[in-house]
Amino acid sequence: MSEKQNYRILLQYEGTRYDGWQKQGNTDNTIQGRLEAILTRMTGDPVEIQGSGRTDAGVHALGQVANFHLKGGYDPEAVMEYLNRYLPEDIAVLRCERVSNRFHSRLNAVSKTYVYQIETAPRRDVFTRRVQYGLGQHLDVEAMRKAARLLCGTHDYKSFCGNKKMKKSTVRTVHAIEVAQKRGDTLLELRFTGNGFLQHMVRIMVGTLIEVGRGQRTWQSMTQILEAEDRQAAGYTAPPEGLCLAEVRYNMDMEGK
Amino acid sequence: MSEKQNYRILLQYEGTRYDGWQKQGNTDNTIQGRLEAILTRMTGDPVEIQGSGRTDAGVHALGQVANFHLKGGYDPEAVMEYLNRYLPEDIAVLRCERVSNRFHSRLNAVSKTYVYQIETAPRRDVFTRRVQYGLGQHLDVEAMRKAARLLCGTHDYKSFCGNKKMKKSTVRTVHAIEVAQKRGDTLLELRFTGNGFLQHMVRIMVGTLIEVGRGQRTWQSMTQILEAEDRQAAGYTAPPEGLCLAEVRYNMDMEGK
Numbered sequence: 001m002s003e004k005q006n007y008r009i010l011l012q013y014e015g016t017r018y019d020g021w022q023k024q025g026n027t028d029n030t031i032q033g034r035l036e037a038i039l040t041r042m043t044g045d046p047v048e049i050q051g052s053g054r055t056d057a058g059v060h061a062l063g064q065v066a067n068f069h070l071k072g073g074y075d076p077e078a079v080m081e082y083l084n085r086y087l088p089e090d091i092a093v094l095r096c097e098r099v100s101n102r103f104h105s106r107l108n109a110v111s112k113t114y115v116y117q118i119e120t121a122p123r124r125d126v127f128t129r130r131v132q133y134g135l136g137q138h139l140d141v142e143a144m145r146k147a148a149r150l151l152c153g154t155h156d157y158k159s160f161c162g163n164k165k166m167k168k169s170t171v172r173t174v175h176a177i178e179v180a181q182k183r184g185d186t187l188l189e190l191r192f193t194g195n196g197f198l199q200h201m202v203r204i205m206v207g208t209l210i211e212v213g214r215g216q217r218t219w220q221s222m223t224q225i226l227e228a229e230d231r232q233a234a235g236y237t238a239p240p241e242g243l244c245l246a247e248v249r250y251n252m253d254m255e256g257k
Numbered sequence: 258m259s260e261k262q263n264y265r266i267l268l269q270y271e272g273t274r275y276d277g278w279q280k281q282g283n284t285d286n287t288i289q290g291r292l293e294a295i296l297t298r299m300t301g302d303p304v305e306i307q308g309s310g311r312t313d314a315g316v317h318a319l320g321q322v323a324n325f326h327l328k329g330g331y332d333p334e335a336v337m338e339y340l341n342r343y344l345p346e347d348i349a350v351l352r353c354e355r356v357s358n359r360f361h362s363r364l365n366a367v368s369k370t371y372v373y374q375i376e377t378a379p380r381r382d383v384f385t386r387r388v389q390y391g392l393g394q395h396l397d398v399e400a401m402r403k404a405a406r407l408l409c410g411t412h413d414y415k416s417f418c419g420n421k422k423m424k425k426s427t428v429r430t431v432h433a434i435e436v437a438q439k440r441g442d443t444l445l446e447l448r449f450t451g452n453g454f455l456q457h458m459v460r461i462m463v464g465t466l467i468e469v470g471r472g473q474r475t476w477q478s479m480t481q482i483l484e485a486e487d488r489q490a491a492g493y494t495a496p497p498e499g500l501c502l503a504e505v506r507y508n509m510d511m512e513g514k
Binding site: 012013014060062081084089090091092093094122123124125126127129131 | 386
């Protein structure tokens with residue numbers, strides 16, 4: 001019998017119709033579930049996929065990374081073509097390659113970038129409405145930028161964790177939060193880069209920054225929120241449709257085969 | 258009783274779910290029908306809307322223009338807000354203003370610009386798939402540009418007319434057809450500007466240009482197609498989802514109020 005080989009894929013999906021990345025019991029409507037079902041049909045053996053991380057129901061991806069092991073020496077191009085032939089039109093594999101057997105898409109990820117898009121005009125753009133949060137309010141972008149700077153660094157982000165039963169460390173490093181105005185000034189794009197994000201962490205940060213932008217919180221209060229280590233201290237959880245996993249990065253030594 | 262006033266609106270729509278612009282009898286699922294129903298409810302009187310032109314089922318608009326007459330001295334901002342409150346999320350009014358009573362969105366239009374987007378990569382982008390034709394084939398862009406140049410000018414475009422029973426003149430002026438590669442070279446954008454377009458004319462031109470890009474026709478053959486004045490001489494009708502009415506222009510003297 002041939003040895004198993006490790007395949008890494010780069011994925012896009014519009015998460016609108018799905019219950020998120022992670023597979024769920026019987027009534028499965030997840031990205032992971034769709035991929036595994038197709039690979040299992042292709043190989044005749046159960047295949048398990050590791051994603052770089054879960055994305056919640058309704059969240060999108062421009063550059064999700066996942067890996068899986070197959071025996072049989074499949075050509076990576078053929079695997080990609082097979083997947084794209086049977087995947088629904090809102091999920092696409094952009095790249096497939098063989099990687100070292102040691103590669104693990106979640107454990108080896110060194111940084112992730114999420115982008116959150118907020119429509120501040122009273123009416124959402126009809127063509128991009130599925131990937132933007134239709135807030136319909138203008139925000140104080142300068143105050144949001146100052147607040148965003150305070151949220152960066154290495155901190156205990158317990159106040160920004162949506163999982164109350166989280167038992168592992170809630171310390172993470174957020175390298176950068178950029179706040180950019182696009183399309184004139186009717187689209188606000190928040191770009192988060194960090195070594196990892198807790199459950200709902202980006203969406204709670206977005207909700208908190210929106211409250212700063214509305215003048216409901218001061219930018220200086222970010223320090224107290226972090227210190228509180230209490231979910232109640234932070235703002236609301238922004239809805240999933242504005243969020244997109246843009247990029248996952250790995251160390252150079254994991255890029256090789 | 259107050260006199261009627263003329264209102265002009267600028268509209269966006271994702272045409273995917275609709276049977277085109279023009280109102281149809283009983284089972285109405287058109288853009289015009291949606292707009293008229295809301296305005297009729299607002300005013301209590303039947304309102305008729307004139308569009309700058311019909312768009313086919315499945316065709317989109319970034320800048321459709323329409324006008325209608327209302328009595329009662331409605332504030333244009335209030336009309337726009339009312340429309341946007343009741344319109345479905347794939348139709349949006351971007352602007353509403355009072356114009357001269359002489360203004361007619363179809364009769365006074367002096368030029369229109371349509372954009373047709375073709376995905377040439379094997380897999381469509383998941384986020385833009387509703388507004389692009391997923392051809393999945395690379396095309397000879399230089400040959401298409403040469404062919405496009407021959408299709409410009411003032412000609413009888415009968416070969417590019419989808420309506421066999423067309424009794425009026427089929428002479429039109431096409432000012433420009435630009436062929437641009439975007440997103441690396443996986444997206445081809447064809448931009449048509451002219452004083453008017455016959456039924457399906459843009460989509461038949463696109464189908465014919467694609468056949469040139471595939472090497473099934475020479476770019477020089479465009480001259481013979483025009484001379485034939487026969488729909489059979491031209492190529493296939495490209496599907497509606499790639500087409501978008503981008504802009505309608507009016508004479509300066511029609512811009513005033």
